[in-house]
Every structure is written in C-alpha cells, then in structure tokens.
Amino acid sequence: MTTLAPDEGAARLDELIQPLGTRVFRAVEPLQMAAILESEGLNDKIARERYGHPDVFSLAEAAYGRVALMEPPRPPAAPVLRQARPAAQMAHGLLYALPAALLPAASGLVGPQWLMPGLVLTTGIGWVIGSAAAQIAYSLIGRGFPRSAGRMLRAGLVLGVSAAVLTATVIAVVRDGPVSLVALCVTQMAFQIASGILLFYRREAWLAIMMLPAVLAGVGYVAVGEGPAGLMAVCLGVVCVAGLVGAAILLTLREGVAADPPASEPRLRTLLRANLGGLLPSFVFSLLSALFLLQAEARYVLDRTDLAIAGAGLVFGMGVLEYRAHRFQDEARTLIREVCYPAEFTELTRGLLARGLLICLSVLSTLALLPLTFLYATDALSYGAAVMAAAHVTVGGSYFVAFLLASQGKVAHLCLAQGLALAVHPGGRWLLPDPHSALADVTLFLTAGLVFFTVLLVLMARSLRDVQRYR
Incomplete structure (x- = not known):
C-alpha cells in the first residue's frame, strides 16, 4: 500500500471528489460513498496504489469525511437553449473571410509562392485547435464553469499562435522563405482563433467594426496597386488583429467573473x-x-x-x-x-x-x-x-x-x-x-x-x- 503525506493525500482526495459533482454531497453514509466510487470504476487496487487506502471502503470513509468539510457547490443554472439568430449567424462566414481583403497586399509583400502554402497549413491547424477549444468551452459552460471555459479559450489562442510560429518557421527555413512569412502566418492564426472567441461570446458586431479599417485598407490597395499602400494595409491589418486578440482575452477574463468567485471552480x-x-x-x-x-x-x-x-x-x-x-x-x-x-x-x-x-x-x-x-x-x-x-x-x-x-x-x-x-x-x-x-x-x-x-x-x-x- 502506498503511504501518502497528509497534504498529498488531501490533494488527491480533492482531485477524486471534484469531478464527481453534486452526487457526493447527497451521500448520507460512507457505504453510499463507496457505491459512488465503485460506479466510477475504482477498486481496491486503485485505492491502495493511488490514494494510500487498503480498500475502497476505507477510501470512501476518508472521502465522506472530506466532503463533510466542503461547501456544497451551487447547482448550475438551468440551461438556456441557444435560439437561432438569423442576421448574426448568417454573417459568420463573411466575418471569417474578412482577412481575404488583405491577401493581395500580403501577396505583394511576401509572394504567393510563400504566402499561400503557409496560409493553407495554418488555416487547417487553426480550424482544428479553434474547434476543439470551443467544443470544450461549450461543455464547461453547460456544466456551470464559465471561468474555466475562458481559460480553455485562452489556452487555445496561445496554442494556435505557437503552432503558427512553428509551422511558418519550418516553411521559411526549409524552403528559404522570407521572415515576413512568419509574421503574416501568425497574424492570420491570431485572427482565426480570436475571431472564433468573439463569435463564441456573440460579439459579431465587435469583430466587424474592429476589422473594418483593415478591410478598407485592403480594398484601397487593390484600387491603388502601389507597394507602399500594400505595406500600410498589411501593417494596419496587424494592428486590427492585435486589437481583436486583446478584446478576445478581455472577454474570456470578464465573462462569468460576477457569477462565480475564482475559488468556486476546480482546476x-x-x-x-x-x-x-x-x-x-x-x-x-x-x-x-x-x-x-x-x-x-x-x-x-x-x-x-x-x-x-x-x-x-x-x-x-x-x-x-x-x-x-x-x-x-x-x-x-x-x-x-x-x-x-x-x-x-x-x-x-x-x-x-x-x-x-x-x-x-x-x-x-x-x-x-x-x-x-x-x-x-x-x-x-x-x-x-x-x-x-x-x-x-x-x-x-x-x-x-x-x-x-x-x-x-x-x-x-x-x-x-x-x-x-x-x-x-x-x-x-x-x-x-x-x-x-x-x-x-x-x-x-x-x-x-x-x-x-x-x-x-x-x-x-x-x-x-x-x-x-x-x-
């Protein structure tokens, strides 16, 4: 049997109890707690090796005593059915395509032979990371953990940008491409993940307004067709995307703060x-x-x-x-x-x-x-x-x-x-x-x-x- 220090044993008990939700607070005796643990697949071997108890019944007594000292969690609010929003939802495809207005200017600076392969790869990676982060965040909100949902979305943003840096750097090094390719791919990835966060929180208007200057600059470059105009359009696009990232991070930090104190959600x-x-x-x-x-x-x-x-x-x-x-x-x-x-x-x-x-x-x-x-x-x-x-x-x-x-x-x-x-x-x-x-x-x-x-x-x-x- 594994012997655990008191602090470590308490921490492992908390890790065991928290995912079980409100069921453990309805247990009226250790035997009922043991039934709950066994329904989760715990057996005597796990109790000995993981939690330092000789069997499930001993672990259940410890868990029952631990739960008695904890404050029962507030039941999650009744789920609100997400109703269809015609104008906002039908605009999502157009909103995701806004950076396309900057592609002529970016292509003129980097070259299509570098830009397009980089954008295809980062778009695919961003699609997967953004979808996974949003799916997990929706699940967490449905279970009453809005702060954890925000943390998940921020983690997806960091992971996506890091993947863009790595992918674009490999393309630039292997194919002897320009350094600007890395900056543009990172900007595209940041837009993709950050815009997904804004749409997650139903901030379609924010996304449209914040990207409007970049879109107008991209259209202006197509009309003018001069190199300096392209550089200005791309730089303005980078600034707009940086603003989107900031807005997305603020949203993830703000949503749910008033409803739940920080200590009310598990890690x-x-x-x-x-x-x-x-x-x-x-x-x-x-x-x-x-x-x-x-x-x-x-x-x-x-x-x-x-x-x-x-x-x-x-x-x-x-x-x-x-x-x-x-x-x-x-x-x-x-x-x-x-x-x-x-x-x-x-x-x-x-x-x-x-x-x-x-x-x-x-x-x-x-x-x-x-x-x-x-x-x-x-x-x-x-x-x-x-x-x-x-x-x-x-x-x-x-x-x-x-x-x-x-x-x-x-x-x-x-x-x-x-x-x-x-x-x-x-x-x-x-x-x-x-x-x-x-x-x-x-x-x-x-x-x-x-x-x-x-x-x-x-x-x-x-x-x-x-x-x-x-x-």
Missing part, C-alpha cells in the same frame, strides 16, 4: 481529465474535416487559381448552414410540444429537414456562382472550376446535416462518414487513369462529397425516429 486540468474521453470524437471529426477540405484545394493554390477559388462560396455560406441548423433545432423542439405520436413527429421533421437542406443548397449554389462569374469575366473559367464549385456545394449540404447529427451526440458516426469520404478522395486518387489530371481529381472530390452526403442523410433519417433527442 481546468482536473475538469479536462474527467471529460477528455468524451471530447475526443469532436476533435477527431474537426481534424478529418479540415484534412478533407484543405487537401482538395492545397495542391492548386499556386498553379491553378481557378480551382483554388472555385469553392469560396462555401466559406461565405457557412453562417447560413449554422443558422439553418439552429433553426431546425428550434422548430423540432416546438413540434415535439405540439404532436401526440412519435410517427407524426418523424414525418413532420422530415419536411423540416428537406426544407432546411433545400435552402442551404440553394444559397450555396448562388454563392458558388460568384467566383465562377469572376472566372468567366477574366476568361479563366474551366470545367474543373465548375466541378470544384459543385463539390463544395455538396460538401456544404453535408455539413448542414453534420451540424444536426453533432447536436445529437452522433460525433463518432460523423468521424466514420468523414473517414469514408477521405478513403474516396484522396484515397482513390491512385485509381484514376491519369492521376495528374485536375479535372479527374476534382471529379473524384465531388464523388467523395456525394458519398459523404448520402451517408449523413441515411444517418439523419434514422435519427429522426429517436424522438427523445429533440426534447
């Missing part, structure tokens, strides 16, 4: 250790999604601009997908209070799903015409660009359904479906008659998108029969 490490397994599928899905989209476009960012920009409509339409997903949830919750039978609910929600999906596909198709129209006006339109745009519309419809499935906790199913799509593209690329043909490659990407879309629709159709998930 973030303790909370993460208790719930990391449940959050792993969301992280994997974010990783697979970023890989699926970015690998399809990354190979064309330098020598096939028409293919690289053909999918831009999906970026602008992501906010519409988010809004329609929230709207579906709101309408489904309303329906479940109005119908009497599960079969009736299933039939009506099929109509809601079809309508939401039709709206999403229509909006994405309209947005996809914008880059295609530009390519046509500049005599750069190709069959490959049209197929690439169609593929992004299909993938966008898939992610609308994916949002709905994720809200029902079917993230593991999403990982399998996304893995299947990756097996088709790029996995099936070696089966192409001409693997170097861009048209054949984007057609295969469209096929992968259709496979992904079909699998998700089948999963969603089955999910509509599970009425209890919509309560």
Whole structure:
C-alpha cells in the first residue's frame, strides 16, 4: 500500500471528489460513498496504489469525511437553449473571410509562392485547435464553469499562435522563405482563433467594426496597386488583429467573473481529465474535416487559381448552414410540444429537414456562382472550376446535416462518414487513369462529397425516429 503525506493525500482526495459533482454531497453514509466510487470504476487496487487506502471502503470513509468539510457547490443554472439568430449567424462566414481583403497586399509583400502554402497549413491547424477549444468551452459552460471555459479559450489562442510560429518557421527555413512569412502566418492564426472567441461570446458586431479599417485598407490597395499602400494595409491589418486578440482575452477574463468567485471552480486540468474521453470524437471529426477540405484545394493554390477559388462560396455560406441548423433545432423542439405520436413527429421533421437542406443548397449554389462569374469575366473559367464549385456545394449540404447529427451526440458516426469520404478522395486518387489530371481529381472530390452526403442523410433519417433527442 502506498503511504501518502497528509497534504498529498488531501490533494488527491480533492482531485477524486471534484469531478464527481453534486452526487457526493447527497451521500448520507460512507457505504453510499463507496457505491459512488465503485460506479466510477475504482477498486481496491486503485485505492491502495493511488490514494494510500487498503480498500475502497476505507477510501470512501476518508472521502465522506472530506466532503463533510466542503461547501456544497451551487447547482448550475438551468440551461438556456441557444435560439437561432438569423442576421448574426448568417454573417459568420463573411466575418471569417474578412482577412481575404488583405491577401493581395500580403501577396505583394511576401509572394504567393510563400504566402499561400503557409496560409493553407495554418488555416487547417487553426480550424482544428479553434474547434476543439470551443467544443470544450461549450461543455464547461453547460456544466456551470464559465471561468474555466475562458481559460480553455485562452489556452487555445496561445496554442494556435505557437503552432503558427512553428509551422511558418519550418516553411521559411526549409524552403528559404522570407521572415515576413512568419509574421503574416501568425497574424492570420491570431485572427482565426480570436475571431472564433468573439463569435463564441456573440460579439459579431465587435469583430466587424474592429476589422473594418483593415478591410478598407485592403480594398484601397487593390484600387491603388502601389507597394507602399500594400505595406500600410498589411501593417494596419496587424494592428486590427492585435486589437481583436486583446478584446478576445478581455472577454474570456470578464465573462462569468460576477457569477462565480475564482475559488468556486476546480482546476481546468482536473475538469479536462474527467471529460477528455468524451471530447475526443469532436476533435477527431474537426481534424478529418479540415484534412478533407484543405487537401482538395492545397495542391492548386499556386498553379491553378481557378480551382483554388472555385469553392469560396462555401466559406461565405457557412453562417447560413449554422443558422439553418439552429433553426431546425428550434422548430423540432416546438413540434415535439405540439404532436401526440412519435410517427407524426418523424414525418413532420422530415419536411423540416428537406426544407432546411433545400435552402442551404440553394444559397450555396448562388454563392458558388460568384467566383465562377469572376472566372468567366477574366476568361479563366474551366470545367474543373465548375466541378470544384459543385463539390463544395455538396460538401456544404453535408455539413448542414453534420451540424444536426453533432447536436445529437452522433460525433463518432460523423468521424466514420468523414473517414469514408477521405478513403474516396484522396484515397482513390491512385485509381484514376491519369492521376495528374485536375479535372479527374476534382471529379473524384465531388464523388467523395456525394458519398459523404448520402451517408449523413441515411444517418439523419434514422435519427429522426429517436424522438427523445429533440426534447
């Protein structure tokens, strides 16, 4: 049996008790505490080696005595259902795309052969880190830990910027690129994570106002086309992003301070250790999604601009997908209070799903015409660009359904479906008659998108029969 010092034993008891929540405060005797510990998988061996007690019953007596000295935690507030916000949510895609106004100026300073590979890599890394941090933060807020959610978002910001520094430095050193590449990639990553934090706290207006000077400067450079104007636009963009980072950090520090004193929440490490397994599928899905989209476009960012920009409509339409997903949830919750039978609910929600999906596909198709129209006006339109745009519309419809499935906790199913799509593209690329043909490659990407879309629709159709998930 391991012998622990009194302070260490008390600390380990606190680490054991805190993740168990309010259940331990309802125990009226040590035997009930022992039942709680055994339900968490603790046995005599763990009690001896980890906590220095001969068996679970001895550990339960110590834990019961420790809980008696602790103040019962305040029960979390009743969860507030996040209602759909049409204007704000539909603007999310546009807000995320604001730095695109600075790309001509940045490209003129760094060179597209350096800038684009760096941005593709940092965008993918930022997507994964930002999504994971936001998912964990949402979970913590739902459990009544707003301060810990803020700490998680700040940690994601630091991790993302550090990853951008490392990635851009490796590209610059290996390929003998300019030092300015590192600064621009870090700025892009800082914007991506910080803007996600502002949207997390529903500060869309802040994001738009703070980035407006940089957007205007970027548009001004396109109109003027002179080197000094490009440098001024990029410098102003860096200043605006720095302001965004400051605002994001202040938000994470301010939110929840009035509601909870600092001592009322466990350490973030303790909370993460208790719930990391449940959050792993969301992280994997974010990783697979970023890989699926970015690998399809990354190979064309330098020598096939028409293919690289053909999918831009999906970026602008992501906010519409988010809004329609929230709207579906709101309408489904309303329906479940109005119908009497599960079969009736299933039939009506099929109509809601079809309508939401039709709206999403229509909006994405309209947005996809914008880059295609530009390519046509500049005599750069190709069959490959049209197929690439169609593929992004299909993938966008898939992610609308994916949002709905994720809200029902079917993230593991999403990982399998996304893995299947990756097996088709790029996995099936070696089966192409001409693997170097861009048209054949984007057609295969469209096929992968259709496979992904079909699998998700089948999963969603089955999910509509599970009425209890919509309560």
